[in-house]
Amino acid sequence: MMDFNQENLFGQIEDLQELSFIERPVRRYLKTPEEIERLTVDEELNDIERAVYLLSNSSHQHCYVRNWGGGSVASYQSSRSFSSSQALGDFNREKIVFQKSTEDISSGQDVQRTSVVVNLPNLMRQNTSETIRRVVPKIREVLHVAGVEMQLAAAVSFLTILQEELVSIAAYIHSFLPIILVNLDHKDTVVSNAWLETLLTVINALPKETIRQEILSPLVSKAQLSQTVQSRLASCKILGRIARKFESHVIKRDILPLVRSLCQDVEYEVRSCMCRQLEYIAQGIGVEQTKIAILPELVELARDEGSSVRIAAFDTIVNLLVMFDSDDRTQIIFPLVMMFCEKSFKADETILAPLSHQLGKLCHGLSGNLTDEQHLWFLDFYKKFSTLGLQHENGQSEHLTQFYAAEMDAKYASVRQNCAYNLPAMILFVDPKCFYTELYPTFSTLCHDPETLVRRTVATGFHEVIKLLGSGVHVVHKELIALLQDESLEVLDALLDHLPEILRFIITGGDHVGTENKVHIPDLIPALSMAEQRAATSLKWRIHEKLLLTFSCLPQVISSDQIYYKFLPIMFRIMTTNNVLPVQRASARTLCVFVRYNRKQEQRQEVCSKLIEQLGQGKSCWNRLRFLDTCECIMDLFSKSFFCKYFFLPVLELSNDPVPNVRIKFCYMLPKLKSALKLPADKHLLQQLDLCVRKLLCQEKDRDVTAVVRVITLELDRIETSVECFPKRLQEKDLLDHKKEKEENLLLEMEDMEKRESKTVNEKKLVSSFNKDGKKKNKLGRSRSLGGRVAPPKLISDKPTTKLTTTSNSQIVTTTKNALLSFDGTSQSHSSSSAGSSNLPSCSRFYSPNSNEQKTNGSKDTLPKKFNLKSRKSNP
Numbered sequence: 001m002m003d004f005n006q007e008n009l010f011g012q013i014e015d016l017q018e019l020s021f022i023e024r025p026v027r028r029y030l031k032t033p034e035e036i037e038r039l040t041v042d043e044e045l046n047d048i049e050r051a052v053y054l055l056s057n058s059s060h061q062h063c064y065v066r067n068w069g070g071g072s073v074a075s076y077q078s079s080r081s082f083s084s085s086q087a088l089g090d091f092n093r094e095k096i097v098f099q100k101s102t103e104d105i106s107s108g109q110d111v112q113r114t115s116v117v118v119n120l121p122n123l124m125r126q127n128t129s130e131t132i133r134r135v136v137p138k139i140r141e142v143l144h145v146a147g148v149e150m151q152l153a154a155a156v157s158f159l160t161i162l163q164e165e166l167v168s169i170a171a172y173i174h175s176f177l178p179i180i181l182v183n184l185d186h187k188d189t190v191v192s193n194a195w196l197e198t199l200l201t202v203i204n205a206l207p208k209e210t211i212r213q214e215i216l217s218p219l220v221s222k223a224q225l226s227q228t229v230q231s232r233l234a235s236c237k238i239l240g241r242i243a244r245k246f247e248s249h250v251i252k253r254d255i256l257p258l259v260r261s262l263c264q265d266v267e268y269e270v271r272s273c274m275c276r277q278l279e280y281i282a283q284g285i286g287v288e289q290t291k292i293a294i295l296p297e298l299v300e301l302a303r304d305e306g307s308s309v310r311i312a313a314f315d316t317i318v319n320l321l322v323m324f325d326s327d328d329r330t331q332i333i334f335p336l337v338m339m340f341c342e343k344s345f346k347a348d349e350t351i352l353a354p355l356s357h358q359l360g361k362l363c364h365g366l367s368g369n370l371t372d373e374q375h376l377w378f379l380d381f382y383k384k385f386s387t388l389g390l391q392h393e394n395g396q397s398e399h400l401t402q403f404y405a406a407e408m409d410a411k412y413a414s415v416r417q418n419c420a421y422n423l424p425a426m427i428l429f430v431d432p433k434c435f436y437t438e439l440y441p442t443f444s445t446l447c448h449d450p451e452t453l454v455r456r457t458v459a460t461g462f463h464e465v466i467k468l469l470g471s472g473v474h475v476v477h478k479e480l481i482a483l484l485q486d487e488s489l490e491v492l493d494a495l496l497d498h499l500p501e502i503l504r505f506i507i508t509g510g511d512h513v514g515t516e517n518k519v520h521i522p523d524l525i526p527a528l529s530m531a532e533q534r535a536a537t538s539l540k541w542r543i544h545e546k547l548l549l550t551f552s553c554l555p556q557v558i559s560s561d562q563i564y565y566k567f568l569p570i571m572f573r574i575m576t577t578n579n580v581l582p583v584q585r586a587s588a589r590t591l592c593v594f595v596r597y598n599r600k601q602e603q604r605q606e607v608c609s610k611l612i613e614q615l616g617q618g619k620s621c622w623n624r625l626r627f628l629d630t631c632e633c634i635m636d637l638f639s640k641s642f643f644c645k646y647f648f649l650p651v652l653e654l655s656n657d658p659v660p661n662v663r664i665k666f667c668y669m670l671p672k673l674k675s676a677l678k679l680p681a682d683k684h685l686l687q688q689l690d691l692c693v694r695k696l697l698c699q700e701k702d703r704d705v706t707a708v709v710r711v712i713t714l715e716l717d718r719i720e721t722s723v724e725c726f727p728k729r730l731q732e733k734d735l736l737d738h739k740k741e742k743e744e745n746l747l748l749e750m751e752d753m754e755k756r757e758s759k760t761v762n763e764k765k766l767v768s769s770f771n772k773d774g775k776k777k778n779k780l781g782r783s784r785s786l787g788g789r790v791a792p793p794k795l796i797s798d799k800p801t802t803k804l805t806t807t808s809n810s811q812i813v814t815t816t817k818n819a820l821l822s823f824d825g826t827s828q829s830h831s832s833s834s835a836g837s838s839n840l841p842s843c844s845r846f847y848s849p850n851s852n853e854q855k856t857n858g859s860k861d862t863l864p865k866k867f868n869l870k871s872r873k874s875n876p
Contacts, residue, residue: 275298314355334370386420459492473506544583545582571587592630
């Protein structure tokens, strides 16, 4: 039973014995001393001698293989007393084993030779003349039998030598150009294409005479039908490149006949390739000859039976539009393009995607030569493309709810993606002033397209769209909110690249600040918050990090109060709960930016206190590590005096942290701490720092921390502390710090100025209300003397009392709202919060004290009634 199971599981016992017979010699031959000796190079050889040795060290295994071929089974059988069949089997096994070992040796030598070819530019730098004399001829010999890797390495090395100008053009033509031209006809397509790309780059540096003799003359024979398709394709690309080097009459005489021949080639691949080179031929021969020689070829190729040829012709026509005059565009190009577009819908759907990709460039190029009817035709054609593949009902595109989910073809999605790519060009085509009436429905459809790639393409070019719209940017605000709230994070990722620029345009309305685009600010903040939540709950932490860093632009977009109540809690939550280190650091830096440009000193102080309490004095060592990261950001963004005032001593306290990792990170910050001090004002802080370092050197027990402290101490000795008494000796970093300190003082002055202005306005309102009260009393006195009737009490005191009460409430609510900034978590009563939310002093945008106030900054939708952060204990 046991034997039966073994045969079922592993096969026949004889087969296993044969496998073991084969495997043992293979393992033995993989690493033998003889093979190692053959691949060993003398260490005393210099680089050039070693390269020559490796290129000359031909493998000896070929002769052994030939000896195997010269032997016979009969002689093998006579040497061993085996039967004929057994002798044949053993003979073949040992022959396979030996060939395997020789292949290993050969592969090792190929690797060595390839390394020489890769290192050829370095050899040229060391000794150019010796390398050209001894190494390059050996490489030329080896390349005849070299494999693909060595061929590709040689093509790259030859190109590097030319680009870095390691040798003169004359020497390059003599030593390297013949090798490139010989290997163009390599049988492997990958190798031949690599050498072709090298040659196309080399042509730019070659003189005309060399091109004529070495390249153009052989090209006449290589472009004939008798040559391979690969050779004719290479001829097309070479003709397109050398046409830029010669004069018009030379191109007309020597190159155009070959071009016409290849345009009429029997293979559609050759016709398509040559068609794409006509653009460069046209640039060489000029406008007149292009109209005579190139345009007829393009018209004929545009009607070719091969779709790839027609696509190439269409692309070339679009690229050459600037070279055609108005008559050619109107009489030839437009009818040809219209026929091409209509046929693509009816007969050939394979060209829809290439056609849609060039449609924006085509419309923009023809816009100056089209009638109103033709203009409308192109616009309708673009609208059809933008909804291609979507379900239609009653003539309307149901892009929000219905679409061909499972049945939609990828080519239709690519067509709509190209339409999204061409949106800026189409806006120019219809005129930005007509965007809302002509293109807005199409734009909205693309923003809500069911395919993620389409929406992502719209998001990528959204900043270009709003630049073109200018003051009419408010019409696309809903689409921006939709893209920010898109279910796919890829769309959000594409939008983040230019989101700061987009937000500035949305808020300011382009070049003009108006009231229309201020109405939608409450929609923007929830959209940004929702985008952060979706990024936080996903596994794509890089997008989350990117979004948080993008939030650093918000001080230029929304008010300090909106940031304080809506985004600062988010930053604190991420810093204390998120587990991804780059995300935590991004939130820390953005939080520091928020504090840096906050317009209220009380809010800045409260955030600093919260950082110290929740992070610097937090129970988790991770929070204390993030506190040190945050302090590094503060050092970068704030002045030295600000950091020393609020954070220097709390950072020093972490030298006694119970966790060694926190102390290690603190030690690495010591040089920055010393650099932040300015004498003589910070003399006491410098003493505290020195005391802290001495304590670490004397009392630290952890060996890792001790090692770091010793290294950092040496660095501290080399750091010079800034001295305020010598302003002329200020370095660049000191001047930058001085600038930061000025900006911080400016914020304080602006805050004081706003407070004084607010106080003055309130006083004027009080005076005005009292004056009105006095006038009304005088009127009442006259009315009493004249009529003898006493007015009801409501007529005397109702209105003035209301005004006075409102003014007083405004002052009280302002003070109350400022008290909310203490992070204490308490809230006012509902009536007080509701009544006072609209009376908060307006906060101007970033560094613009004279800008218009935002009407919605203090609305109930913008400012919550309760701050979410934990409170700190109030002093008794």
